[in-house]
Amino acid sequence: MTSPVYVGGANYRALLTDDPLFWKSLTITLKYAVVAVPLGVIAGVILALLLNCNVKGIAVYRTVLFLPSIVPAVASSVVFVWILNPQIGLVNGVLKSMGVIGPSWLSDTKWAFWSLVFMSLWGVGGSMVIYLAGLKDVPVYLYEAAVIDGANAFTRMRRITLPMLTPVIFFNLVMGMIGAFQYFTQAFIMTNGGPEESTTFYALYLFNRAWRYADMGYASAMAWILFFVVVVITALLFRTQKKWVHYGG
């Protein structure tokens, strides 16, 4: 590599004004953050609520649902390439049994992105455990008082469980957003940004610029922009917490 040469804001200018793929990758990543992160939160909370029930064999259910989250991303990506195979994959096999012809998940521009969103739910077990811990922390006396006051299960959920869980939801939301902007491994392995750049996430494009094109200055500029975007979104989330996060203490 050559020694760094000061080029002022040239890289930022090129990124913002003359690089359609920069905007495309940023849009794809934002879309993923907006869709996959809330979806993960909803799925995680629902699973945690289900696993908070006192039924026989609950430890087994918890373990089974948590296990996928500890499978390395590379291994699960390779497995999902097969699961999403349009001819012999499990997903299309199930759809076929219902009389539906499934698409070419990873090679169709309309479906590749959504396949990765769908796959993101595979790792929801990690946040589910945190939600479960949060549920265990909700004081029992609140429920007792609510029952005495005649609150039904839905009201208890809406007025006690979810508000008391908001600090945990907030934590997972912030971590999920930051993680979404660093989303790389699955796209790198399963689609390598394709088809037609429809899954070129920001981190993947940054990686290509740095390591494939040996364009470190440009990649560094991209990394600073990523940092700035993540800081702004995190700050915005922190500002909104006053309105919806309830700290029991």
Add this chain to the structure above:
Amino acid sequence: MKSPSIDGVKTWAGRGLSLFGLLFLLFFWTGASFSQPPHHVRTKVRFWHMWTAEWKDVVDKIVKRYNDSQDVYEVEALSVPSAGADSKFILGVLGGDPPDVMAQWNPIIPPWAEGHLLRPLDELMTPAEKADFDRQAYPVVKKMGTYKGKLYGMSIGMNMFGLYYLPDHLKEAGLDPSKPPQTLEELDAMGKKLDKFDANGNLTRLGWLPTNYMIFAAVFGGGFYDWNGERLTMDTPENLRALQYISDSNKALGFGNVQRFNSGLDTQSSAGGWPFIGGAYSFIVDGAWRVEQIAKYAPQLHYETCPIPPPKGGKPLAGFSSGNFMVVPTSAKEPKGAWDFIKFWSGLENPNVAAEFYTWGGWLPLTPAIAQSPIYQAYLHKFPQFKTFVDLMPSENETVLPPVPFQTFFNDHIGTTEESVTHGTLTATQALRGFAKTVNAEANRRKELGYDR
């Protein structure tokens, strides 16, 4: 009376000491045996490559052959996962701890040479060696390894693309298997007779479908670089015709149908899972290395090869070539040892010895001297299908990636351009213009920033 607990402690302490003594002896015994290398004064040469599985075994065999051949250097090979190989190499060079030599794919040569990551091999070659190389090496080998007049990469295995076909499919469709197509138009007509569909109209066998835009640009008489004018050529009538041909071929079969058919096949497999072996294609364009794979995984397969036939107004024996190249990083600690190993493997030193290595990997040689060696000729006799590719090596119509410092960027965008017409997202004209615009913007940006010396 002794306390049982004290007895127990003593017993365990005694056992522990014995075990420690045993380990101590073992350590010195093994240490002594490891500290005596067969060659006392050999200098270590660190070699990185990206081959795995059966290919790694071939590399290890070549390295062993080199190490056994002399007493000066000892090459230590390390297989680096290809996904992280580039970053590992760059960090190694920047951190002052690179390998002494690395086998890489050719598109990295211009960007890494431009970035001062590679050492020109001219500095390591004697004038006689350089003259020999310039005189003997095939034109494509020189084009790929050279950047801005200096040689940065030495081929240890070239690849050419040709047409593979299954004579049994032709026979079954009433075509003469002994007469391969002579023109692209003939190939199209044969392909149509060989396509198979199920009751729902889904493709079950692909007779013929062109893939790889770089290849067809050359076949149509185009290409992406003017070597005399030293400039990129993108939006040309020939290149447009080639892209239009790819687009039309996909459209005729149905964009979705082809996509579904292809994505259901195991196209990622580097080994026995190649769909051609299973009969998914009747005609397919692929690389020379497949001959060796078929020999390993489907030795009974009845298949033939021939050059890609040109269309009317196109060029014969045309296509696109790529290769594995040895590169030496700027901060290599043993560049002389690296060069010695490169000479040995590439065959510049002794073509007859190196010829065997090329046959182990099913690779194309860098000079005619290797191709004409008895071992290589015996290989061609055993696998006559491989001769098609060897015959393409001297062809002036074979193209390579343009020698621009953003070659990997160029290569990636060629792929995206082809994808957009095979999916039917863009017309050939739109796609080619978009490609030219993107590449020109990148070239101008680099020029403005003074990136490219």
